[in-house]
Amino acid sequence: MSEQNLLDVMIARTKLSKKQTDKQQKIVEAAIRIFAEKGYSNTSTSEIAQAAGVAEGTIFRHFGTKDNLLLSVILPFLKEWVPVMAEDVFQEIMSEEASFEDFVRALIKNRIAFIKENKEVFQVVVKEFLYNEELRKELFPHLSESIGSRLTNVLQRFQARGELADIPIDRLKRMLISFVGAQFVSRFVLLPEIQDLDEDAEVEAIVKFIMNGIGK
Template sequence: MTNSETKLTKKQIAILEAATELFAEKGYAGTSTSEIANKAEVAEGTIFKHFKSKKGLLLSIVSPMMVKLIAPMVKNDMNKVLDQDFEHFQDFIRAMIENRKAFIKKNLPLLRILIQEIPFHPELKEQFIEHIGKDIFARLRNIVEHYQAKGQLIQTHSDTIIRIVASSIFSYIIARYVIVPDGDWNDEEEVERIIQVLENGIVPRE
């Protein structure tokens, strides 16, 4: 039940938090280790004692978050779907958005780092493809095919449905939190509308 953070000392946590905030705000390349040390109230050398290099620090931030991002999906969703906890596909989507929301709000800076830095770091890209691209995708494919078999989704290549649904959600998240974070969003309604459109779009008409 203990998780990997248990081993972290106070200073390590301070460093990780400072780095997360700064990387999110100014980008990885735009942030200096001395800024991080400053904000974490730690000596410059301390950073390198715990994280071999600046890149190592980035990975220490991003890698665990990728795991966390997909953890609930891996553990719960699949079972709930098979156990018929979600009778309709839209129930599944709604649940997925809802239970990720708190996480996303809390981990916004982490998400921004992930999105911004993936293109520039092969290691990250690899991890991302490995975890999200393959693992998650396989699970989602099972789920989609499950609902298709039940006649609740139109018969198209499952990948396409996944992409459309995922991208609709993802675009909302990016727009909401990265592109126009200062707009006056009514999140509940927006989510409802997205789901409505998706439902109209991918649920067969009887």
């Protein structure tokens, strides 16, 4: 992977994001589609060029390396993922006197909507996050900082209010993230062919599981 700091690339890419060529966009779209289907490592630049209706050289004119093309797919998604986590859900909900259950439900619905809008990129992110150790090691600290710390605050507040069981915050956080994450991964990556049979009911079941478990 790229040796330079990912945050720098992230910022640089944002500045350039306004002036994007037609073909540049076609390349990214094709890359997303094929990366999602077969994985980054199993995709050749010539295949992307063909799918995008572009000469192979054009890819390298704009993105320099194949690695950079992957970043151009993943980073915009993550850049949107993180702040939306902050504003749309956290602030809005926390200002009111909402219950933890409401918070969890709103968070899950919000994230499902976002993933649905970016289904293929989500698939790429999940697959490469698991497969590409360098990428993971580079991105993990940023994600766990920006998302994790926010979640810690929220959980602490709800635990102080007495709405949560007396489990250490870190363990709570880990279980929450991995459970919800697993739902998203199994729904949108492992079994993407399944349609929304009953999305609301599914969300409700997830919320109930989190709140009350499955015992009786």
